[in-house]
Amino acid sequence: MFKMFRYGLVGCGWACLVHGALIHQYDLNGSFADNFGGSALVANGGSLGAGSYSFDFGQGLSLSNAGISAVYTIDMMITLDAACSSKYCKLIDFQDFANDSGLYTAPNNALNLFPVAIGPTVVGTSAARITFQRDAGGLGAAFLNGVQQFTYDDSATQQSVFSAANNIIRLLQDEGQQGNPGEHPKGTVDWIRIYSAAETPGNYVAGQGGAIPEPSTIALVLAGLVTIAGRRPRWTR
Numbered sequence: 001m002f003k004m005f006r007y008g009l010v011g012c013g014w015a016c017l018v019h020g021a022l023i024h025q026y027d028l029n030g031s032f033a034d035n036f037g038g039s040a041l042v043a044n045g046g047s048l049g050a051g052s053y054s055f056d057f058g059q060g061l062s063l064s065n066a067g068i069s070a071v072y073t074i075d076m077m078i079t080l081d082a083a084c085s086s087k088y089c090k091l092i093d094f095q096d097f098a099n100d101s102g103l104y105t106a107p108n109n110a111l112n113l114f115p116v117a118i119g120p121t122v123v124g125t126s127a128a129r130i131t132f133q134r135d136a137g138g139l140g141a142a143f144l145n146g147v148q149q150f151t152y153d154d155s156a157t158q159q160s161v162f163s164a165a166n167n168i169i170r171l172l173q174d175e176g177q178q179g180n181p182g183e184h185p186k187g188t189v190d191w192i193r194i195y196s197a198a199e200t201p202g203n204y205v206a207g208q209g210g211a212i213p214e215p216s217t218i219a220l221v222l223a224g225l226v227t228i229a230g231r232r233p234r235w236t237r
Contacts, residue, residue, distance in 0.1 A: 119149025
């Protein structure tokens, strides 16, 4: 039994400390880099500050080769400009601007998976945590500050699958070049996290705006686990 405990501790590594489904973490603290060493975000203009990325109409972010397609959770803390309180503002584009579908705030300022489902709650102009997920069966949900806004069934239409080249994810920008410049959002984003599973709010590692432990902290804890695992039990025969 001790051997199983020892190898279980050492073998699980990060998984014991950070939820295994979290694959990208962008803190946007003066850098577009992924804390886990994956692909960096690419900005289409905008301004990167010490603690957030600010974007104007027609700007925004993209991410290629993120390692997700049909099963994922995208979790981000954003503050939208008042302009998004009375018009469509696209937050997530799934298919590289091939069509008008996507996650928006609608003209009533509620979350809207166009044209499938819409939530009941105003997003507003304060910092808001917006979370969107999809599972392997095509079922998913959207959350605002941890509260579910709607569920959806995308098993037939596949519209929320990242199916374009390199599974590109486009965030906070609209297909303005295709005739809808008025649906670009404006605001700031504090952080973005991407999971390779359809996570529910209670499973989030980071919590409400919390931070994942720094790599140095992880290393120290893992070193402690290895030390513990290396000791022989007092009850050996």
